[in-house]
Amino acid sequence: MAGSGGSLSRSGLRGREVELDELRTLIASVPHTGSGALALVQGEAGIGKTTLLAEAVARACEAGFSVGLGKADELHHIVPLSSLAACVLHGDQPLLSGDAFADLARHHDQRIWLVERLAEAIEARADSVPVLIALDDVHWADQLSRFALKQLPARLRTSPVLWILTARQEPAGPAEEIVAAATEELPTVTVPLGPLSGAAIGQLAGDTLGAAADERVRDLLDGAGGNPFLAVEMLTGLRNDGASAEPVPSGLVLGVRARLRSLGPETLRFLRLGAVLGRRFGFHDAALLCGQPSTTLIPALEEAVRAGILDDDGDQLVFRHDLLRQAVYVDIPPSARKVLHREAADHLVSAGHRPIDAVSHILRGAQPGDEEAVTLLRRAADDVLPVTPGLAADLMTRALELVPPARPQGFVVGEQAIVCLTRAGRNREALSTGDRLLARRPPMEVFSRLQAALGGTLWNMDLADELRRRTETALAVGGAAPEVGARLAALRALALSRGHDLDAAREAGETALRAAITVGDRNAHVLALFGLGEIALNAGENAIALERFTALSAVDPAYSPEEIVAYQHMDDFNTGERLLLQAADNAGSFRQAMLLWAQAQQHLGLGRLDDAEADFVTMERLEDDVQIPVQQVNARVIRSRIALLRGDRDAARQHLAAAQKRLAAKPNPGNTAAVRFLEAVIAEDDGDIGLAVDKIRQVQEEGPFMRWRLLRTWVDSAIRTALSGADRQLAEDLAAQAEAHAERNPAVPTATGIAAQALGLVKNDLAMLERATALLGTSPRPLVRAAAHADLGQALLAAGRKPQAVAALTRAHATLAESGAHAAAARVQQVLDGAQAGGHRAATKQRPVQGWEALTASEKKVARLIAEGHTNRSAADFLVVSPHTVNTHLTSVFRKLSVNSRVQLANVVVALRDH
Template identity: 75%
Template sequence: MAGAGGPLSRSGLRGREQELGQIEALVTSVARTGSSGLALIRGEPGIGKTTLLAAAVSTARQSGYSVGVGKADELHHIVPLSSLAACVLHGDRPLLSAGTFADIARNHDQRIWLLERLAEAIEARAGNMPVLIGLDDVQWADPLSRFALRQLPLRLRTSPVLWLLAGRREPAGPAEEIVEAARGSLPVATVALGPLSGAAIAQLAGDTLGTAADERIRDLLDGAGGNPFLAVEMLAALRDAESSDDLVPRGLVVGVRGRLRSLQADTLRFLQMGAVLGRRFGFHDAAALCGRPAAALINALEEAVGAGILDDDGDHLVFRHDLLRQAVYVDISPSARKALHREAARGLVAAGRPPVDAVSHILRGSAPGDEEAVSLLRRAAEDVLPVTPGLAADLMTHALELVPSARPLRYAVGEQTILFLTRAGRNGEAVSTGDRLLAERPPLEEFSRLQAGLGGALWNMDRAAELRRRAEAALATAGAVPRITARLTALRTLALSRDHDLVAAREAGEAALRAAVQAGDRDAHTLALSGLGEIAQNAGENALALDRFAALSALDSAFLPEEIIAHLHVDDFDAGGRLLLEATEAGTTRQAMLSWAQGQHDLGLGRLDDADAAFATMEHLENEVNAPVQQVNGRVIRSWIALLCGDRDAARLHLAAAREGLEAKPNPGNTAAMRFLEALHADADGDPGLCVDRIRQVERVGPFMRWRVLRDWAGPAIRMALNGADEELAGELAAQAAAHAERNPSVPTATGVAAHARGLVENDLTALQRAVEVLDSGPRPLVRAAAAADLGRTFLAAGRAHRAVPALTHARDTLAATGARAAATLVQRDLEKAGVGSRKPAAVQRPVQGWEALTASERKIARLVAQGHTNRSAADLLVISPHTVNTHLTSVFRKLSINSRVQLANLVTALPGD
């Protein structure tokens, strides 16, 4: 500790030995185990959080850590990633160069992509040494940094990364959000700092004054309430007033505000301007706010630094503690503060700073009718929309509040607000905002614009009928300019894609496409092609759907996943695979939808483990950005996969999740998929009556073959109908499959499924043989195996066991190769009825723990990671996304009961050679 006249920066460690030991134990544990950890230091201002964090950082450096530490700022909490930037750009070995960081933040418009780049940089560094990332004043972290801090500790939990946060007590604040996200996945320590004991305060007095505190000083220090910062400030004043005989030295008041009263008027004014700008500010910015040249304020600056109020790091001035800034700030009258913030915003923009840097001042200094503030908020919202759409929506909402209802500007701001709320996934708010504006009876053109702006939110909320009604009402007013008319027409097409009359929908879509092209409006063009693609896929016209979605992805590469899936519907898995690789390498902005396409690709090729991982990844990514689009269908497929593999517990969990998702998103497609999944579960439970009931419910929602998720399952659906003695239902399904094949004559799966359906309904061995033959030329092993199994069973029922055996063997081996162990076991039982035993069980139940519990993909990834590969390098080798690697790796660690890459490497090394 410092003696008399020495530095006071570590004085807060007095009385904190236990807390420091707790954090140092975590520092040691992360370095030793190779797995991550998180610690939160929390307490009131001045209680010693920053000092304790600094001591922990010093320990980590001495232990060989690569350290990056930053500090969030109250008035800079709007700037995306500003808080975390300091952590990765500064320190002994910066994780990223400033140029690389700028490229990451500037060139991509997806939070998930940006997050993965940060994770890769940290993971790569952690492969060589443990990493500490510390953030002080986390309560003021910007939204994107908060998002990253909620996700990165989980993403990097198998690497030696220690996250060290310090912040104020806020039960529902950012710090608690981050801790709750990490809890249960990695070690979490919460270090709560309370007031120092009287003994510790007395030790502080001895450190500062160089002598034991007498009764007079102890009485004075009681006013600090155990707060070390306040105590140190009081002790500093005592030390500086040693010659005074006063009981209370001149200028000392309990707290910090009294220290300011001895300053010159110019110095106090300068400090007040700095306090308005924030804890960290530029000398020239403060001088400009004072209305004086910088040279005239040098003496004021020197006095503020000499008094221990400010530190000067050469680039910026920084209040030595936020309590000092607050003490200066609250002495400015509220009306003056508001005016100064408004002037600060104007000055920052005039100096060439981006609008987002001025936003905090705008929010504190603007008043209704301030159109300059509205303009700045709109520009800032546009800048941050790509990476923090929620923040952009908040800024636009505030901008709208500043525009009185009588101003023409109100509807333009309102339209932008609706669009940004929709982009942020806040669809309900978008609709309510639009309805409030519409209730103000805007001019006809503005009425049409607002209705067009609401289209995306209504579509996201599955309110297709309302979308159609609103679009038609707006079109009927004839008040819109051509491009808005084109958008409304295209939105109507999108709504009609859910309608029963798809012929009329297609005609409307063609008209919408012509209108979009003629108007030259890209949004309308995108909407029209999207609607036409949806209509074609719902009608089962797969080649036409591919044409539409290929044109759509050419117009906007963000829609590449839709083109990939369209290729799969025509059995062109080669093209789909090439596009998946292209999209993965390019880093599409729609990572969740790309994972959905990857899952469909893997499912079609019978890679059940990979498909399950892709759908799990998709759900995780959708949750990250609050955009649950495919989660019901994803859970439906995962439940079906679990049934095929014999994992009934997982199948039931996915079924429950699908039901929950359906309640939130009860559209016809989700409903149909859910009812069919219930039929599959009823079949597994031996309840044919319930199977028939659920398939009938699918038919009531719409024709079975309309629902894309179900088309390849027509054979199992017909088999369940026949088992339930509903030949009429089976015939209806077979007729739909035949019509679907007629629309897709060049697609082997469509032709083969139709032959399979006819063979089952008519008990026609020739049709079943034809189905197997056609499906063998296609890419889908599960569909092929289902047809082969039914062919074998039909031969067996006809007493032709010798013909049944080859078909059943083919089905069993195909299913076993995909990992569908339960389905393979069922076929094996049919083989046994045919008199064919098995040298080994067709489907050995995979254990739930240990190396043998790992799937083939998980083993590949485990070996690569054990060799030192990062998620990115493993993904590149396996031609999948890093997100999918992370999903597999999470499963690997759970099954192996380990929590670090070091443990994985040791385990793999100890395995016997394959």
């Protein structure tokens, strides 16, 4: 806020006493509670945000905080993580060393993984001292920093971490998004800075001029509109130039032109070129742009510093305020700015900067036909695609605009644009881009490449028939390069996996795999194996699916989650657990949300309902974070069934509504079948058996190939519904399906046992139900075993074999209760009560909603570990789960115990231990 005069650390806060007290209170609360908080300081340019932030940082340092302070930059907002980098790398004790940060940035391949590593670094520091992360001008933060800032405050809410951000007031801008993401998770405060009062402006005048302002000065200051920076600049101009200072046109910083007029021509030129480079720029870069040796510009630098326009921090030159830079920048004619930005891009690249560092200048200075600019944008897009696919898509969209339509280069650039747009989840835009390029009637080889590039787009959009049509057309046209032909063949097989002729799909997949291996194309190899895995799953051939997905994860470890789930389908949960452990050690190599899906399926299969629920919740949040929904419909269907097993009917219906909403956005056959089945389950729970039967019949008729995937372990439930609705034909169809599935998977106890159970239910065959429980004796799935024992128990009662019935029902009850399926256990208990007729009744204890006993077993483990001083990472390592899952558990613990910090949690745990 200061001009060229001395420090205004106190006078710069004139009129901000209330706002400073609000921040001071927040600073004091964080170490006291041991939990996080966030403050946003908002106001127009020059209103005093930076000065208030600097004072807050000083107060936090005095209070013993470890501080990370950074500032986002208008011209550097393209560079991924550049804004947060300053926060974690600067200060007396940086949160990360430069080498550690460089390694992090170099090896990251997923946004979620990167954010988690940053969270661990901050959490580790907060374990010994409260932490302040302060970021100025967050409205200019790069996309990856903004993404991280929307995750980190909530992720670290249980640690003493204070976030203070400043931003200009922008409706629905980045700052508002960050605050909205944190609001329900931790205390948030917005501190608006309005215009200063006349009295405060008068005090500023006295501080700057060394005397009280006279009437003439007060009249002049009215033009500042209560903006302290403009007022100080006007006062500085008066002090330097006396009565000669003249107001300048509205929209420019008052007094700046007067100050610039006193500077030499070389200094003015140096400042203008520096303003093109940004608020912070390197002296050497400015010299290159000036076209002069650095030594000849030292006098210009010294004069700019003396005039109060620039600061020299030893590493870079910095305009003292954004408005100062803008005042210098707007005096450059617009046409000259474009040329200078374009030259700046060339100089930065030739000086060894990364392409992404030059992109801001390319976007401002490139003209259509600029091939060098297109090349730079393409290189930059490649660099940022793994962590900011949205930015990569923006860069490639701009690159495509710079290529004149008649040039063949447009097809190459367009292909890359399609890939980036698809990775960013902007599938409709990718398809539109591809179709525009195809409308230009490209050569056959290019036609094939574009159709292959659109393959992932169409698959993401669930347009399997269109994918098949396009790939078959491209293959029929011919002219494709061998590797492109192999990809097209693999994509065709993948599309056929959603059809009814799975034999033809399998043959196509095998052919595609041979072609991929022959040409040595990794992309084609991955696509072919993935397609063959999908085909095997849809055919109910679990062993073959495992073989395909094991081969796939060997080629691309990112597909390890599919391999893990394939082992689960084979009842091999031990191998699944081992692979999950390996994945936890190499989390950066996998798709985090899919890995959580595999972990949730592991817990679900082993009857750990609470842990499965936590993983599904976390998985859905991560998919929301990256805006790429894959398993959200299925997760909600499963969570609804878990809720019914627990007895939470309201939650079950909420999950159904969420699943239906997500189905509308992704209506593929699998999602449709899953939601229809859930609608049947809810309808039966509501007592509408007719509707329930109709929904199950829809599943059977509309998506027969999905039956193998959907009803593996739920077919018994569907059969009971069909029998309740007196639809014997449907029940028999379901039983035949279970038998066919068992024939395909004779080595899977769950498959053979459920087939016997299904047949026993349909035929009311007691011997077959007994065989089912025997076969399921080696199944690792407790809920499946419990259901079979419950069916057997009721059949034994009907046969008059009460002792054996009570034994079977008691076993079912115990298993269900141990898994947390309290409502299901209660239903079995009712049957037991009738069987025992006044005998001893085993209690089914319902879990309360608040207090220590409301916590699940996993939540209690997490609570004890955190109370002992563990971080989320160390607790996750101890429990062999994801840190994301620990955070989900911990959030639930805080809610159920009504605590807001780790300190309060530790007190609760200690008190329980003492009693």
